[in-house]
Amino acid sequence: MSAPLDKLPIAITCGDPAGVGPDVIESALNKDASLATEAVVIGPAHWLEDLHARTGVRTLPVGEASFDMKPGLPSVEGAALALEAMGAAAQGCQAGRYRGVVTGPVNKHWLNQTGFSFLGQTEFFAEAWGGEPTMAFVGEKLKVVLATWHMSLREVPDALDAACLEKAVARAYDLAKLYGVAEPRIGVCGLNPHAGEQGLLGNEEIEVMNPALDRLRENMPGLSSCLPGDTVFYRQLRGDFDVVVAAYHDQGLAALKTLEFDRAVNVTLGLPFVRTSPDHGTAFELAGQGRADVGSFAAAVRVLRELTA
Numbered sequence: 086m087s088a089p090l091d092k093l094p095i096a097i098t099c100g101d102p103a104g105v106g107p108d109v110i111e112s113a114l115n116k117d118a119s120l121a122t123e124a125v126v127i128g129p130a131h132w133l134e135d136l137h138a139r140t141g142v143r144t145l146p147v148g149e150a151s152f153d154m155k156p157g158l159p160s161v162e163g164a165a166l167a168l169e170a171m172g173a174a175a176q177g178c179q180a181g182r183y184r185g186v187v188t189g190p191v192n193k194h195w196l197n198q199t200g201f202s203f204l205g206q207t208e209f210f211a212e213a214w215g216g217e218p219t220m221a222f223v224g225e226k227l228k229v230v231l232a233t234w235h236m237s238l239r240e241v242p243d244a245l246d247a248a249c250l251e252k253a254v255a256r257a258y259d260l261a262k263l264y265g266v267a268e269p270r271i272g273v274c275g276l277n278p279h280a281g282e283q284g285l286l287g288n289e290e291i292e293v294m295n296p297a298l299d300r301l302r303e304n305m306p307g308l309s310s311c312l313p314g315d316t317v318f319y320r321q322l323r324g325d326f327d328v329v330v331a332a333y334h335d336q337g338l339a340a341l342k343t344l345e346f347d348r349a350v351n352v353t354l355g356l357p358f359v360r361t362s363p364d365h366g367t368a369f370e371l372a373g374q375g376r377a378d379v380g381s382f383a384a385a386v387r388v389l390r391e392l393t394a
């Protein structure tokens with residue numbers, strides 16, 4: 086890399102151009118003057134010309150120059166452009182041009198229409214950059230790391246082995262450290278109701294999870310054993326834990342999105358570069374009307390800054 090990481094700009098991808106990505110990007114630039122000097126926005130050429138004229142932000146056009154952005158009207162062409170923006174951001178990081186990426190929201194259905202074969206942007210960036218990704222969320226109140234995420238619930242018990250848990254716990258520990266916690270307290274959700282109730286409601290905690298956590302605790306004294314997933318987030322809110330590891334997607338995200346839907350940030354950890362994203366979708370029905378809440382996108386920018394400082 087030719088320049089120190091903290092001097093490189095942030096790449097911002099437009100997300101699906103028919104969604105609220107373009108709206109929240111422009112709102113964020115209007116609310117935060119320093120962002121225009123710190124970012125490169127990647128998206129459709131016509132929109133970027135106007136955006137540059139209005140905010141001064143640097144831009145990188147992708148897709149056909151003639152692409153006509155129609156808020157609220159998704160298309161395969163638009164989804165392909167969103168994908169191209171993600172590719173340009175990924176490649177730009179590898180080429181030493183950006184220090185990380187804030188991605189605008191995409192729509193998995195429309196992306197799939199382009200032949201996109203990944204389960205999400207997390208998996209796309211993992212493939213582009215190499216590395217073992219971990220999906221994590223940073224809110225103002227909760228920090229949550231998912232041990233498993235984009236998979237069928239039926240597959241979770243088998244996936245949740247010692248290595249999987251070890252990776253999630255290590256990432257949770259690192260995340261707490263990045264936020265300045267000297268001795269991280271990590272709460273881990275059991276898989277089963279009541280964390281298995283000593284085997285009455287399932288054996289994964291006794292057979293796999295707690296033995297793995299016991300081993301890890303030798304180097305991480307603040308690591309819990311398996312805790313009931315229905316109360317661990319309440320305990321985090323109360324201040325008992327710095328980061329919680331959830332066993333599966335909805336266990337962690339139901340709590341997080343209930344409490345912090347407009348503030349939480351999706352963070353991809355474990356890759357050579359940091360990627361953050363607002364924790365909402367394309368909201369096609371709100372696009373182009375100036376009604377989309379900029380909170381989560383602005384938080385995604387803030388968290389990327391924090392993690393690449």
Ligand SMILES: N[C@H](C(=O)O)[C@H](O)COP(=O)(O)O
Nearest residue numbers: 205206207208338351362364
């Ligand atoms: N699992 C994420 C969520 O519920 O917020 C969402 O699908 C986004 O995933 P990607 O960032 O991998 O696209």
